[in-house]
Amino acid sequence: MSILQLENIVSGYGSMEVLHGVSLNIEDGKIIALLGPNGAGKTTLLRTIFGVVKPTQGQVLFKGSDISGTPPEKMTKKGICYVPQEGNIFPTLTVQENLEMGAFTREDDWRLRMEEIFEFFPSLTDRRKSSAGELSGGMRQMLAIGRALMVNPEVLLLDEPSTGLAPVLVDHIFERIAALNKQGVTVLLVEQNAQALSAADKAYIIEGGENKAEGSAEELRNNEEIGRLYLGR
Amino acid sequence: MKTSEPILSLRNVRKYFGGVKAVDGVSFDVYPNRITGLIGANGAGKTTTFNLITGFYKPDEGDILYKGERINGLSLHQTFHKGLCRTFQISRELKLMTVLENLMLVPPDQSGENLLKTWFMPGVVRREEIKNRDKALSILESVGLLHLKDEFAGNLSGGQKRLLELGRTMMAGAEMILFDEPGAGVNPTERKTLAARIRSLVDNQNITVLLIGHEMELVMDICNPIIVMDWGKKLAEGTPDEVANNPEVLEVYLGGSKK
């Protein structure tokens, strides 16, 4: 069953059209990777799903109902969360306050959830009261994901979580993403690096704002042309 | 391996920001006509090291020697005049100026930069401008941006901005170029072309390169030696093979899954 469906999305900024009709089908409980060169429109696609950018054509269906044009502040309530690539923490707020902001739309008690997140990313625990701006790159990324998890989302949109991290930390982040997925969270993962393929169940490749290829991670990895064009092989 | 005198040497360089030890006693040498790689996680102090070398910051301690001359404390524009040219992690371009103007700005000591000469010696200024324009045009042709020469630099794509950056370093007539993550935001295929161009700068124009990179395949491919930084300190230094098999580097940086 698909939890999130994109049908022929056209969107962009002002007069500049970035996506010229992209369709995705994201199945419940899977990790889907979205690959493609820089400037292909991957980030714009995430922003369009999340309502930061409004599509000029096409539909975003979440559990079958059209959510295109819903403003981003209402998305977290629906169960979709988004972790941008850059600027994904509040630097002068403490770690704990960052998580609290993730729970902004929750009206019930979120303290228990915060403890769960500290268990999930134990290295954050002793930095609770530090300003997020003082954290190292890896910890920032964990905090950013932690913030998004505060509302128990069903779908998590991640924009290049591995950027700028040491390879050893990249492994760790991917391992945590897999663990999340085991808990039932559907993940849409934008990446440039081929490593994302090994973490994903299925992948889409977009270029120039259009679908180029799709298939299981295995199929794409073994496709020579795709390896040469998009994975730098 | 050490065939000649180092062109650039860092001796126990330190830089603290408040309580944070951004660069904590780093020493290394860069030898001419090589591509030296500088790798490490975000926050390891690589970019700060660049900023110290090029004079964007002053080191709190230690010495930076360029061709045997102490250059710490010089400002960014002064190190440029010594022959050091740097690029930035996030492409910086002069957005509301054309691609051609971006390059024509670069040559040092243009006589037209003196306001009085623009009024009273227009002929000299004009001849120099034509010379610089022709040089800029030929560089644009060689990096494949000639068709965009009158476009605002801000309108270029990520990859094109990296090419403009490369053109800028060629225009500078520098002896040593410091690239800060030239591959960031460039897709793997374009990255290969970029690597080849950097390689050819070194081989054909006797330029020395110090390069910060995150993409292992790029760094391992073109850099030798490679310096690994972690938490403001130098962790290891050696050929790509030595670094890739260094147990400490494997543990804190590369991790088990990498070759």
Add this chain to the structure above:
Amino acid sequence: MLELLIYGIVLGSIIGLGSVGLTLIWGITDLFNCAHGDQITAGAYSALLFVTLFNKMGILKGIVGPFSFSWGVLVAFIPAILISVILAILIDRWVYKPLRKAGATSITGFIASIGVAWALRGTIYIIWGADFHFYNTGLRPTIILHNIGIKFRVDEIFIVIISWLSVAVVYLFLSKTKMGKALRALADNPTLAQVSGINTERMLIWAWGIAGLLIAISGVLYGIETQLRPEMGWIFLMPLFAAVILGGQGSITGALIGGLVLGIAQQMSTAFMAPSYKPAVAFIIMILVLIVRPRGILGRRYS
């Protein structure tokens, strides 16, 4: 000298209170609001409107306790605050919101705020004229402490207490409440705030509302301390800017400290030079501090 120090603390408290609203808006929207001073003037004059009205109606004319002002002034705080809050929110909706939508830079907003400042001051001139006005024309009682040889006005105790109380309330609001934290989050990273489900436009209404509240209080207090005239806020703006810059962008405690430093320095300077140089003193201190600490006393920023 001690007397000048006390005057300095009084002036510093007023400057501190006035600059908290300014630094709040600067921190959250990146806008350096040049109309802040004239909004303070508007706040002071809105209270005057009601004080005059009460006097005409012959109500609330009694003087409050040991102070110089009437009950009417105290009551007039409420409508003045309301007017100031509404005005602040309307200015944001009509001027700064379109600029935000157009993606304009903070410098553009700064220039637009100059336009707002002139429009406001012109309106006040047209309605009330260029003359001085007073809330109450009666005596201004003073306290003389003979043993240490200083005297000050009873009103000044009121002014200092209300200023510090207002700043403390705002500080607690920002550090303890959910809404306050969301405002700080918005100051830190507007896009991420939106992504976290914070309705940024609604939060900006809150921000301008709080600024409007602080503006009205500082306007009326300033009016009690001195007198009302159309340029009062504009002249006051200079030390406010200096205090905010001294304190560092968006720092509430910084603005208060900056205000006190300036107030004391300005009053102390009158021992050495003509009082009309006070604004210049504020600037020289500001520039000197900026050369040593470019982000202000408490300013900090992370990449």
Add this chain to the structure above:
Amino acid sequence: MGLLNFFISFAVMATIYSIFVLGLNVQWGYTGLLNFGIAGFFAVGAYTSALFTMHMPTGALANYVTQAFGLGMPFLVGVIAAAIASGLVSILVGALTLRLGEGYLAIATLGIAESIRIFFNNESWLANGPQGLVGLPQPLHNLVSPQYYSYVYLVIVLIFLAVIYIAVEKGIRSPWGRVLRAIREDEIMANADGKNVVFFKMQSLVVGAMIMGIGGALYAHYSAAIQPGVFEALFGTFIIWTMLTLGGTGNNKGGILGAWIVWAIWSWSTYLIAKVVPASFATRAPFIRYVLIGVLLIVIIVRFPKGIMGEERQVSKF
């Protein structure tokens, strides 16, 4: 005839303002320096030229007018001295403020301009304090009868405008201007390209300030009377910002156009307000202009963020 005279004196002021706009355009339009202290350079220029060209008061007048000196020099010397004095002040201002961020620069210059005004107001020994100086000499005044003097002065200011316009254009379209624009776009990048950013910013500030000093001198000799009240921020600084923003930042032709449009609105509004507003309200009528210039500035900024004429794509000439 009255209307023509009105137009000529309007044109003289619009031309003088065009000169200020060119000075601001060098600083803000091409270099990105936020100078909110134009009024300060305006005042320095006006007073310097006045002190250089006037004679020391003698006789009974000396009891009422105090000034530090009066050299009785020719008009042109006064103008040159004004440019130099304004330039020197700008070097001092620049040394203090150029290393600060752009927003700080704006507020620092605003404060410095206020301080300059307070200084002239307070220090009566220098230029007669709040009363200011009257009876400034007017060049070529005996060429025509007094009621036609504006015609002569219009020619003089137009010549100044033309020379300054050509000089600024030459500079901006050469590598010098390219460096300035590079600094405006990205200071760090310009620095990484080997340009001494502080030095070039200083040049831009000084060139702009000298032009403003000349504008101040031309104003002083035209009105023949100056007092500190003239150099308040509205008349001395913000109206000039409105002109440049309306006309088009980074475009000298646009800036001049903006100066003429805004000054037309400004001077016609006085005339209109005087006609429309009842006499009982006359003392408050001038303040309608405050509102007018304020609202105009907001509308311009919100509706035309780039002004009537934007910057050209290709500025450098080669």
